[in-house]
Structures are given as structure tokens and as C-alpha cells.
Amino acid sequence: MELEGWQLGPDDWPLTCEAAARDIIEWLSPVARQELRATPQPDLIRLHFGLGMTIRDRHGLHRGNAALLESCLGPFGHPDSASMKIIERAWELVQGQK
Numbered sequence: 001m002e003l004e005g006w007q008l009g010p011d012d013w014p015l016t017c018e019a020a021a022r023d024i025i026e027w028l029s030p031v032a033r034q035e036l037r038a039t040p041q042p043d044l045i046r047l048h049f050g051l052g053m054t055i056r057d058r059h060g061l062h063r064g065n066a067a068l069l070e071s072c073l074g075p076f077g078h079p080d081s082a083s084m085k086i087i088e089r090a091w092e093l094v095q096g097q098k
Contacts, residue, residue: 006058013060015067017082020059021089024051027058037094044087052083059086 006027014020025033039047056062061069061079072082 006054008058008060010060010064013065013068015065015071017068017072017085017089020055020068020072020086021093023059024055024086024090025093033094036091039091041088041091044091045084047087048080048084051087052080055083055086056080 014023025036028036036047036051056079059065059068061082069077069079069082072085
């Protein structure tokens with residue numbers, strides 16, 4: 001798989017949970033955005049391996065984006081948990097929640 005174009009480099013990483021959620025919403029196709037919108041909140045965990053992995057890779061959560069980890073979870077956050085926080089925030093945004 002060609003990663004160029006979807007995996008961001010350190011100069012382009014979002015540094016806050018909010019910015020990461022907004023980036024993912026923009027990056028998703030219209031169909032994928034609709035699927036996220038239609039997913040019931042309790043079922044968001046099902047997105048952990050697909051969308052969550054994309055978030056972890058795209059935003060450098062396993063490559064040193066400590067600012068994003070801290071924004072999502074505090075100083076001792078884990079990339080897997082941070083990606084779920086980003087998914088949850090993206091879900092809120094596509095629902096029209098503040």
C-alpha cells in the first residue's frame with residue numbers, strides 16, 4: 001500500500017485532540033463520514049482497528065507525537081487510547097455536537 005499522501009509527517013501532525021478529529025473528518029470520504037455519523041456511540045469501539053489504526057499512523061501517535069498524546073489523555077497517554085478519544089471527538093463533531 002502506498003502511504004504517501006495520507007500519512008502525515010512531523011511538520012504536519014495535529015497537536016491537539018480537536019485538531020486531529022477535525023483532520024480525520026476532512027480526510028474521510030463522504031461515505032466514510034456518513035458511516036461514522038450513523039455509528040451508535042456505544043459501537044465506536046468497533047472502529048478501533050480500522051479508523052483507529054489510520055489515526056495512529058496518520059497522526060504519528062507511534063512515531064513521537066507526544067503533544068497529541070498529552071492533549072488527548074495527559075502526560076501518560078497510550079496511542080491506542082488517544083486514537084479512541086479522537087474517534088469519539090470526530091463522532092461528536094459529525095453529530096453536530098460542540
